[in-house]
Amino acid sequence: xxxxxxxxxxxxxxxxxxxxxxxxxxxxxxxxxxxxxxxxxxxxxxxxxxxxxxxxxxxxxxxxxxxxxxxxxxxxxxxxxxxxxxxxxxxxxxxxxxxxxxxxxxxxxxxxxxxxxxxxxxxxxxxxxxxxxxxxxxxxxxxxxxxxxxxxxxxxxxxxxxxxxxxxxxxxxxxxxxxxxxxxxxxxxxxxxxxxxxxxxxxxxxxxxxxxxxxxxxxxxxxxxxxxxxxxxxxxxxxxxxxxxxxxxxxxxxxxxxxxxxxxxxxxxxxxxxxxxxxxxxxxxxxxxxxxxxxxxxxxxxxxxxxxxxxxxxxxxxxxxxxxxxxxxxxxxxxxxxxxxxxxxxxxxxxxxxxxxxxxxxxxxxx
Amino acid sequence: xxxxxxxxxxxxxxxxxxxxxxxxxxxxxxxxxxxxxxxxxxxxxxxxxxxxxxxxxxxxxxxxxxxxxxxxxxxxxxxxxxxxxxxxxxxxxxxxxxxxxxxxxxxxxxxxxxxxxxxxxxxxxxxxxxxxxxxxxxxxxxxxxxxxxxxxxxxxxxxxxxxxxxxxxxxxxxxxxxxxxxxxxxxxxxxxxxxxxxxxxxxxxxxxxxxxxxxxxxxxxxxxxxxxxxxxxxxxxxxxxxxxxxxxxxxxxxxxxxxxxxxxxxxxxxxxxxxxxxxxxxxxxxxxxxxxxxx
Numbered sequence: 001x002x003x004x005x006x007x008x009x010x011x012x013x014x015x016x017x018x019x020x021x022x023x024x025x026x027x028x029x030x031x032x033x034x035x036x037x038x039x040x041x042x043x044x045x046x047x048x049x050x051x052x053x054x055x056x057x058x059x060x061x062x063x064x065x066x067x068x069x070x071x072x073x074x075x076x077x078x079x080x081x082x083x084x085x086x087x088x089x090x091x092x093x094x095x096x097x098x099x100x101x102x103x104x105x106x107x108x109x110x111x112x113x114x115x116x117x118x119x120x121x122x123x124x125x126x127x128x129x130x131x132x133x134x135x136x137x138x139x140x141x142x143x144x145x146x147x148x149x150x151x152x153x154x155x156x157x158x159x160x161x162x163x164x165x166x167x168x169x170x171x172x173x174x175x176x177x178x179x180x181x182x183x184x185x186x187x188x189x190x191x192x193x194x195x196x197x198x199x200x201x202x203x204x205x206x207x208x209x210x211x212x213x214x215x216x217x218x219x220x221x222x223x224x225x226x227x228x229x230x231x232x233x234x235x236x237x238x239x240x241x242x243x244x245x246x247x248x249x250x251x252x253x254x255x256x257x258x259x260x261x262x263x264x265x266x267x268x269x270x271x272x273x274x275x276x277x278x279x280x281x282x283x284x285x286x287x288x289x290x291x292x293x294x295x296x297x298x299x300x301x302x303x304x305x306x307x308x309x310x311x312x313x314x315x316x317x318x319x320x321x322x323x324x325x326x327x328x329x330x331x332x333x334x335x336x337x338x339x340x341x342x343x344x345x346x347x348x349x350x351x352x353x354x355x356x357x358x359x360x361x362x363x364x365x366x367x
Numbered sequence: 368x369x370x371x372x373x374x375x376x377x378x379x380x381x382x383x384x385x386x387x388x389x390x391x392x393x394x395x396x397x398x399x400x401x402x403x404x405x406x407x408x409x410x411x412x413x414x415x416x417x418x419x420x421x422x423x424x425x426x427x428x429x430x431x432x433x434x435x436x437x438x439x440x441x442x443x444x445x446x447x448x449x450x451x452x453x454x455x456x457x458x459x460x461x462x463x464x465x466x467x468x469x470x471x472x473x474x475x476x477x478x479x480x481x482x483x484x485x486x487x488x489x490x491x492x493x494x495x496x497x498x499x500x501x502x503x504x505x506x507x508x509x510x511x512x513x514x515x516x517x518x519x520x521x522x523x524x525x526x527x528x529x530x531x532x533x534x535x536x537x538x539x540x541x542x543x544x545x546x547x548x549x550x551x552x553x554x555x556x557x558x559x560x561x562x563x564x565x566x567x568x569x570x571x572x573x574x575x576x577x578x579x580x581x582x583x584x585x586x587x588x589x590x591x592x593x594x595x596x597x598x599x600x601x602x603x604x605x606x607x608x609x610x611x612x613x614x615x616x617x618x619x620x621x622x623x624x625x626x627x628x629x630x631x632x633x634x635x636x637x638x639x640x641x642x643x644x645x646x647x648x649x650x651x652x653x654x655x656x657x658x659x660x661x662x
Contacts, residue, residue, distance in 0.1 A: 052560050072563040085561035089579050098575070099565035150565060 002062035002153040002186060003028045004049065009058035011044055011210075018044040020210035022058070026154075031180050031187040032215075033197035036207035037233065042190045045207075046156050049188060051075050062153050073102070078147030078185075082159040084139045086131035092118070092142050093127035099150035117149040121179070136164050140172060148183060155180065155187040161196060173199045194234050198222070206230045222281075228359045231279040238285075238331045240278040241361060251301065251353050254278060258326040261303045265358035275361035282334040284355035287321065290346040303356070305349045307331070312343055323349050411632035420628040429633035439617070439634065443641055446613040449528070450597035450642075453535040454589045457543040460536065461588070465547030466577075470556065483541050495534050495605040502530055502606070526608040534602040539595050543588040550584020551577070579656075586653045590646065597642050614638040 004026040011019040019041045026032045034042035047053045049060055051072035060068045067075050086095050093114055100110040118124055121141040131139055140160065147155060160176065161169045177200045180187050191197050197204045198218040205215045206229075214226040225231035228239065242256035251262045254276055263278050290306060307325035314320075314337060321333040321341065331349060341347060414424040433439050468479050486494060501507045502524035509521040524530055554577055562572035600615045609616070614634060622631035 050560070050564055052563070071568075072560070073566045073568055075564075076566075077564055079561065079564040081557045081561060083555065083557060085555065085557040087558060087561070087576055098562065098567075102562075102566035102571065146561075146565065156564075 002065070003030075004154055004186060004188065005059075005061040006045070006049070007059045007061070009045070009048060009060065010056050011041075011048055011053060012056050017210050019048065019055070022210065022212060024205060024212060024215065026186055026188060028063075028186055029184045030202045031177070031189060031200060033189045033191055033201035033204045034207055035191055035194060035197040035204050035233075038192060040207040041210035042192075042207050043158060044210075046158055046188060046190050049154070050077055050079055050156055065153075076150070076153045077156055078150060078152035078154070079156045080140075080143045080147050080158065080160045082162050084131070084143040084160075084163075086139055086142055086146070088131055091128050091130055092123060092134070095131070095142060096146045096149050099146065103150065113149055117145045120148075120182075121145045137168050137172065140164065144176070144179065148179075148185070152185070155183075155185045157187065157189045159191055160189075162191075162193075169196070176200060206233060208233075224357055225279065225359060228277045228279070228362055231277075231357070231359055236282050236332060236334075238280045238282065240280065240329075242276055242278060242358075244274040244276055248301070252276065252358055254358060258305055258329050261356070262301050262353040263303070263356035263358050264354055273360060276358040277361045278356055278358045280331070280351055280356045282320070282332045283318075285323075285331060285333045285335075285349050285351045287323065287333055287335060287339065287341055287347045287349055289341070290348050299352075301353050303351050303353065305331070307347055307349055309341055309343050309345045309347055312341065323347060325349060407632045408636060410629050411636050413629045415627045415629050420626065426629075429629045430637070433630065433633050433637055439637075442612055442617050443614055443638065445528070445611075446597055446615070446638065447641060447645060449531060449535065449603075449613060450593045450645075452532055453539060453596035454543075454593045456532070456536045457540045457592050458547075458585065458589060461540055461543035461547055465544045465551055465584075468544065468548040469551035469554075483544055486538075487541060491538055491601045492605065494538060495602050498530070498534050498537065498606060499525060502533065525606055526610045528607075528611055530606040531603050531611050531613075534606040535596045535599055538599075538602060539592045542591050542595065546588030546591060547581065547584045550581045550587070554580045582653065582657045586657070590649070593645070593649075594642065597638070 004024070006022055006024040009019055009022040009024075010017070022041075022045060024032070024045075034045060036042050044053065048055050051067070051070055051074075055068065058068070059066060062075070087098065090098065096114045096117060097110050100113060105113070114127070115124075118127060121144055123138060123141055123145060126134065126138065126142075131142065134142060143160070157176070161172050164172060173196055176189075180200075189197070189200060191200075201218060203215055203217055204221050205212045206221060207213065208229050213230050214221060216224070221230065222234055225234065231237045232239070240256050240258065240261065242254040242261065244252050245255045245260070246253040248262060250264060252265050254261050254263060256278070261278060265276065287309075305325040307323040309321055310324050310330065311322040312319060315334075317337065318334045319337045319339065319341075321335070323331045323333050325331055333349060410421060411429055412425050412427070413421040414426045414428065416422040464483075468476060468483070471479055499506070503509070504521055504523075504525070506524070508524060512518050513521055524533075558576050558580070559569075559572045562576045563569065567575060598615055599613075600619065603611050603613045603616055607613075607616075612620075615638070618631045618634045618638070621627050621634060625631075
């Protein structure tokens, strides 16, 4: 087990910069998910760590072992591919034994380690099967066994669940996580599925255009996005444009087209430019009939907007509303399915400053 | 699964009668291939005539004389050897080419395919003639060799087995490359990377993963090239200059020059049987090698 350090890693394909001066530290035994849309450079980053590509600049270290230029077979990695890449002409046992054979282990050692590892992934009894005779989930576990049996320093997973059906994928998330915890191996997990990253990762690195926009725990990524791209990529977000006009303690006072709003925001990057984008999650907004005005109205910092329900969709565990709070400005609100609100009802949309977050506006070049 | 498949096929047959679709192809094969062959086999058991090609008197004489003739055995051996060597060299030359073709980006691949197939646009005769220009006693290679004083007497490059082999290897190479690259293309590059990640050097990854998985392509390509080389006529004629007699040449000479059709038929059937035996042996060897590759 080793910590992974990427320093100034850069990879170009022709004129395209796939990985752009990327820095990342993964602690020993930690699982970091590289999350981003396709083409953001997450898979290239993984292939650089695996040694399938060589970087144009930067360094890769496993603990104090510099592997930047090393051949893949000398890095002591375990890798699971999106399509598993099991060797079709070898049985499950032969697949799992392959890495140990390459390390010239003695035959009895190989046999016992293959048996133990297959037991760990619950494939005992399927040793003699060929990959094509396994279900998707079994192939997945065979691929994990093959990667883990060699006791690699780091485990690299490239969209390992993408080819499974939805239900199995959800189960496997927890399975992969518990297996990783059990083995305690430093892991980098590439995915474009935010829910998967949330469930599985200690920290998530959200990538766009070859850069990491934010590296943080899932909760922080969701509630305190650093850039509008992160906010937009993770979950549903209402964006409201505005300008900072003042401060009230930790809160920004922001002037917007639909009124003056108070919200939290990252202070470190902000003060230079007043243009902000307020991000409000649909579930952070509470709707009430306008006439009422309950006990919450006593809180003066609460953001209140008057609007009309334009659409309502029942989703089972919640209801999805579109509320027009100003001409042409529609907020998405998700809330209680039992609330007696109908289309064309006049409502008050209220949200706490601490459940909002402002990020630098789109125009600004995000670092 | 099985039930549904059977029912589906049954419905399709009743409704569309798709077997009608193979009737034209079947007719062509029967009229132009099966019947002439049957005629050839039948002819090989008839007695050669004096004025006409054969008389309808059954005999085994054509076979006994052919099989009793050491010269013909030697010709047959040479023919099969040519087939074997052509197969071997097209495989050795073609494999790296096919591998690069299979791994090339789609744009490069198109260009490489055109380059690979363009020789096929020029007939066998013309390409063999091209080799004659290069290999002849006063041809290009010999002029250079003599000029530089490397071999003052020149090299014997043509009108021998070497010349014929050069021709067959060149002409049948594209068939081998196409068979191989088809198989290699079906091997996901991730498999090689997976092997590398597990500690295999690139050489080891090739021999343990890529090579075994390409065996079906090797199998098909070798079969194709062997059959083509063993039955080739134009190349041995032009580059062997009737000094390198192979069974197809002997068959033609017997039929056309000696005008002994039944003997020629018997020789052809013997070559067919010998090729079939080689292919049968080859099938058994390959099946053993490919165990586990197919379901």
